[in-house]
Amino acid sequence: MSHISHLKSDNTMNAIKETHFNFEGQTAFYKGKVRDVYTIKDKYLVMVVSDRISAFDVVLPEPIPYKGQVLNQIAAKFLKATSDIVPNWVINIPDPSVTIGRICEPFKVEMVIRGYLAGHAAREYAAGKRTLCGVTLPEGLKENDKLPEPIITPTTKAAIGHDEDISREDILAKGIVSKQDYEQLEAYTRALFARGTEIAAAQGLILVDTKYEFGKVDGTIYLIDEIHTPDSSRYFYSEGYEERQQHGEQQKQLSKEFVRRWLIENGFQGKDGQTVPEMTPEKVESISERYIELYERITGEKFVKPEGDNVLNRVEGAIKSALATL
Template identity: 45%
Template sequence: MAVSLPESLSETHFEWLGSRYVGKVRDSYVRNGLRVLIATDRLSAFDRNITTVPGKGQVLTKLANYWFERSSSIVENHVVAVPDPCVMIGKEAAIIPVEVVVRGYLAGSAWRDYSAGSPVSGVRLPSGMREFQQLSEPIITPSTKEPMGRHDVPISEREIVDKGIVQPEVWEQVRSHALALFAMASKDVMGRGLLFADTKYEFGIVDGRVVLADEIHTLDSSRFWVAESYEQRLRDGEAPEMLDKEPIRRWLMERGFKGDGPVPSIPEAYRAELVTHYIKSFERITGTECQIDTSPPHARIEHNLRAYFNA
């Protein structure tokens, strides 16, 4: 089948904008106390770049923006402007060096630790739980934020405070914000037939205040499952139907890839499927239509950023 996909944004080079930091999926620039986060179309899995999915950067920016707006009464966030469908400008924050993972279900790395008999970031869970099972209440299972190329390491809340990584009173605020955000989104998506399995937040300090930074509740940071089929699938020994990155992880694992060695090449037809998956997931999660701007992304972003900064 011939597939024709719009141009994708794989990297950016806006030297005029400021100093550049290249993350796994976003390129960010620091300018005048602002953090310009450009969501590229890069798809990462197992901490490796796998391919690009045209439109992914836009879908993720829209999702993050949707949730930042929905959650602004719970916690202050870093957002200043969204001058382009894949650009979010935030106040530059001193990022707290902990990935604040919240889980409502036992899945992913938590399941791997649990089934190996280990506590999950210091949390001891009851014995006899099954993969994908709901936890009796959401738990926080933090990990350290490691530099690119290194895997994040689980850490307990106690260690975070005892090692002085975060002041106890700051951690208290972080954990209560994280749990409140998770509860809000769980309830929200439940109304649209979805289960909010887990997510990860980054907080920072701006002018001495704890502020929600980075992105929230996107398909890169979160797992969403279809509620309707959940019970039956578990009874059949199958994984839940997922609106997140898990399908591509599974696709790669079926081809023997778990992060080491050459990345299998992704057929165009499968990339096209991934594009649709991202768009449909957005619509399911937010209950609103997802319009993708198909103009060549690099020129469009440059134009929008120059207009924003008067540069």
């Protein structure tokens, strides 16, 4: 026993770096940057949200304990809190790091919605562009200003490389999504963003921008993937927002921006020839603590660390039990 308790203090012991499971009825396996996805009987998806962390399109060498659980549980909470607006893909959440759901045929666009001029939109605006994805923006905006009303700036889903901005007109002209479906996606996107904004406000947060992905099965549109997590959304703290805008100061963000900043300060932006700075156990632990803090702030709930030493055995067992009931 002493061997195990000694190992437990090692950060990576309770982190999911990768999985190599083999389930009954498994027909495919896909390893994404952060998620390991198992296809069962070509009908169900088992999504294991690993503790891998990516920045600048690069997966960093060390996993971050509990990061996957944070993302999976935030998404689970918000999918449940919006299921009256649009049905979603989730069937079961058998483990804090796992979601099992139905396979949908994904639409080839991601629905990005912005309530504020931040991130990519702010960079485009600063470069002189006043039309973003076919939407015209007013003159005189500063970075992080609230927009007159939320705007939808879709992107194409690239199989390789970066997603590209696209306008509603192009989506319809190219037949990427039918007019009827696209209008429904827009309506869902606005309603989800309004609900997300409400939930965030109750936690003293501003939902700045986010993205939603949708799919279709048997003629029904479902919300798929994660929603309102710090990896898919940007949040500001409400307190002090106005003062910071007036003084031209950076907004206080709740996102994984802190990881990107640490990398940039240490000379890494994913470019050729650059190396990831050393991820010491202390650094890994501090990132893990920040993710737990994100969870508690966004959900208003206490984060619960699961029992047990061997996280992979726990996850595999939970999935097998859940699959037996499908």
